[in-house]
Amino acid sequence: MLMEFLNFYLIPGIVLGSIYALGAVGVTLIYGVLRFAHIAHGDMMTTGAFLALVFVHGLGWSVPVALIPSIILTAILAVVLDRLFYRHLRKGAPIVMLMASLGVGLMLRSAVQVIWGVDPIAYVSGIQRPVVYGEFRIFTRHILIVVGALVVMGGLHLFLTRARLGKAMRAMSDNPTLARLSGIDTDRVVMATWVIAGGMAAVAGVFLGMDGHLHSMLGWHVLLAVFAAAILGGVGNPLGAMLGGLIIGVVEELATYPWIGTAPLLEPTYKAGVAFAILIALLIWRPTGLFKGKVL
């Protein structure tokens, strides 16, 4: 019973939570520096996942290797999208950028649908067998996802606390006017934000694709969970977003565990409702999140 709980609920929850965390960090950074909720983030994950597919199916690379060009291309794409669609809106109300991101998300999704169609595609076909240690079983891809997410987020944490540019990013997130007055190059910080958020969205998208199938709605379906995670961790707080992602992922999986009797506590179809319920509860009782982030 305990092993079943571990194998089928807790581990998938941690895996899903790591993916949410990668997305939520991007959302929280973009909000911190650019002051708007980036609705296209889910579709940016989808785009990253499909860019990796080009290298997996086209050149026969393994998924972890294909992740690298996908990160680079998605980061470049994020910067280009900023130049084309967001930069000229920065002078106005931030809410207009939110609306523009709605349109950008739609464009990314439909571009994926035009190029790759709407049918689900897998990176690697065939059934993958888990590694078994007695009763404990784990899939290699799950280990890969959790370790990969830890490495990426550890790297980001070092960047934000040690590197000059990372510190400038935090300064701009804390107080944009003061940051500008103290001579921080805002354009460079904005670019760095998009590179990091785009790159991490690609990692999240590829991991989502590894854990299931790729399809054009891949990112859109997790968008709400990603935002709930960012708000749970306190908007503008990257460490909080990581923890928020993990919590939402684990709670989503555990909600379907048969806690009372033998039926799942929550029908798996309604798993998406968990993130929404957490979001609403937060907005009622604690809009600053767990770690006293900003309130938008």
Place this chain on the structure above:
Amino acid sequence: MEGILLYIVGVLTLGGIYAILTLGLNANWGFTGLLNIGIAGFFATGAYTSAILTSPDSALYLGGFGLPIWLGWVASMLTAGIIAWPIGKICLRLRSDYLAIATIGIAELLRLVYRNEAWMTGGSRGITPIPRPFDGWDPILAQFLFLLVVALVVLAVYLALERAATSPWGRMMRAVRDNELAANAMGKDIEARRLEAFVLGCMIMGLGGAVMSSYLKFFGPDATDPLLATFLVWLMLILGGSGNNRGAVLGAILVWFIWSGTEIVTGFLPDVLASRAAYLRVFLIGLLLQLVLRFRPEGLLPEPLHGRKSGRSAG
């Protein structure tokens, strides 16, 4: 000739239904600056409410209430409003970003419920037949008369919103939108005003859904696709001119004509290309939204400057 005429009547009818939705969004975004990205959810709620209350008895879905169509339409406004109220109550204390995220969430959740609770909505099979006004009349005449009904509903919503916009309530709404701090300092209850505008807009969206389900005679999960029920409506409002009711109606009809016109073009393509081209149309919708935001953010018909002249002469 008759075929073309009927086609135009069909496009105008759907364009009119979209005009109802766009007017509803205008009450949210145009008047009050509330970002509602969950139009599809309120639209679907209205559509299913009316469909369930008016359609004949069936084992496949909840039905058999047999209420008159107009009562179904009124009820659809009520249910959409009842769902909107708590959402607004919770989110409107905070900046509009939270409302945007929460409305995406509620719309996806409602669509999930409507798809899965088959005892109520027929699940993926949907509800059919939904009665339409003038059923059993001469089909061509019925088409025309239904268009007339839609036009009357649009006119009624338009007049009501125009009246609201030029009333003290509308003035207060613009004050809340444009300078929240000043409005608050003048003792206006910002939260309550926003909630009124949000619920009102969502009720109008529910009505739009009800009229749509009557028109289609069939309503299933595919009709609640956020592309058609949310994004297209946003483009209509932004292009037509947010804050301007006439602009909302113009934008709705114009965008619907473009949208259904491009469908004819892609219809001539071979099958393989046609399915891809359908998504290309969606891409163009997204691009058009960006272009309007960049080059003509005020839309085709900018927001009228209510009462500025009288304000000056009085001052």
